[in-house]
Amino acid sequence: MTKVTAEQLATARGCMLGLMLGDAIGATGGAVPASGTLRATSAGQLACFTVEGIIRGHVRDAHKGNTHPAGMVWHAYTRWAAMQGIPGIKRWQEESWPDGWLAQVPVLSVRRGSAPATVAALQGQQMGRVDTPVGTSMGAHGLTRSLPAGLCDWWGSPPGPFAADVAAITHAAEAMDAAAVGATIVAHCRTGQRVEEAVERAQRECGAWPERPARLPLLSEALAAARMKPAEATELARLAPDARAASALAGAVYVAASFPAREQVREALLCAASVPQGRHVAATAGAILGAAHGVGALPVDLVSRLELVWVADTLARDLMTQFVDGPSGNGYAPPTDPHWWERYPGW
Structure with a gap:
């Protein structure tokens, strides 16, 4: 019998499927076709591998200890790149x-689109760290793929530092800051806080880290704009003028605060996608709103058309199951699911 609560499951599924929905709507520029599959981009694909890497890291920790969680996510990204046929990717095993x-x-x-900073780091076979980044990219992939880090409590520490570690694998400092604050917003939303409150708390908490405070002053401006001029395309375009992670998060905060009600998720994502740099804004807003309102708030007619709907939903469920129930077992207890290690090898 699972110990995962209905609320945990609803917020995890909401975050993952909201991210995927925003990613797919963003790819259309807000002009969603009346029928047909809504395809993921490389951002959605990488978010899936982030979750898989997190689960495998937790499995490894349960069985072997001495786990570097961000390193497990790095390993997941190399699997993504190998599947994509990208040249110059290190093989971690010769067989299977x-x-x-x-x-x-x-x-x-x-x-499904490029992820140049991620690919360059993987081809260079050197994983960046918060104190030793390997690249200079401040791009939004560092944010969007890291947002699921806000769905669990990480080994007794807040999710923000872990999200920064995930972004640091391939991106530079500003993207790390956006990932840390973004995942912390998700973490507060999943506990029932309103979006505006979650943003303000995330800013305070991440800005107070003693070793490396993360500060994104544009988020306060985004909240103020949502109060004074909500849901205006010109304001959104001003807050998210480019493809940087910080811009995507500011735009997503503006959108989420402009459309705070459960029944407004569709309208919010269409608004997010309507500006020139709205693709990553929509994915980020989808993750935040999905975590805040749960999977039941997402428009079913659009979610059912998502290319990766089953994949993302399964990952969200398995993430909660692993962290709460531990079906892989550990060094002292046998697995409750004998096939879990095959699904999520923790090596």
């Missing part, structure tokens, strides 16, 4: 690699 169940999903092998 890439492994795990995501490697059996054909659509994850299909190129």
Whole structure:
């Protein structure tokens, strides 16, 4: 019997499916076709591999200890790149690699846009860290793929530092800050806080870290703009003028605060996607609103058309299951699911 609560499941599924929905709507520029599949981009694909890497990291920690969680996510990204046929990617095993169940999903092998900073770091075979970044990119992929880090409590520490570690694998300082604050917003939203309150708390908490405070003053401006001039395309375009992670988060905060009600998620994502740099804004807003309102608030007619709906939903469920129930077992207890290690090898 699972110990995962209905609320935990609803917020995790809401965050993941909201991210995927925003990613897919963003790819259309807000002009969603009346029918047909809504495809993921590379941002959605990488978010899936982030969650898989997190689960595998937790499995490894339970069985072997001495786990570097961000390193497990790095390993997940190399599997994504290998499946995509990207040259120059290190093989971690000579046989049966890439492994795990995501490697059996054909659509994850299909190129859906570029992720240049991520690919460059993987090809260079050098994983960046918060204190030693390997690249200079401040791009939004560092944010969007890191947002699921806000869905769990990480080894007794807040999710923000872990999200920064995930972004630091391939991106520079500003993207790390956006990832840290973004994941912390998600973490507060999943506990029932209103979006505006979650943003303000995330800013205070991340700005007070003693070793490396993360400060994004544009978020306060985004909240103020949502109060004074909500849901205006010109304001959104001003707050998110480019493809930086900080811009995507500011735009997402503006959108989420402009459309705070449960029944406004569709309108919010269409607004987010309507500006020139709205693709990552929409994905980020979807993750935040999904965590805040739960999966039941997402428009069913659009979610049911998502290319990766089953993949993302399964990952969200399995993330909660692993962290709450631990079906893989550990060094002292046998697994409750004998196939879990095959699905999520913790090596």
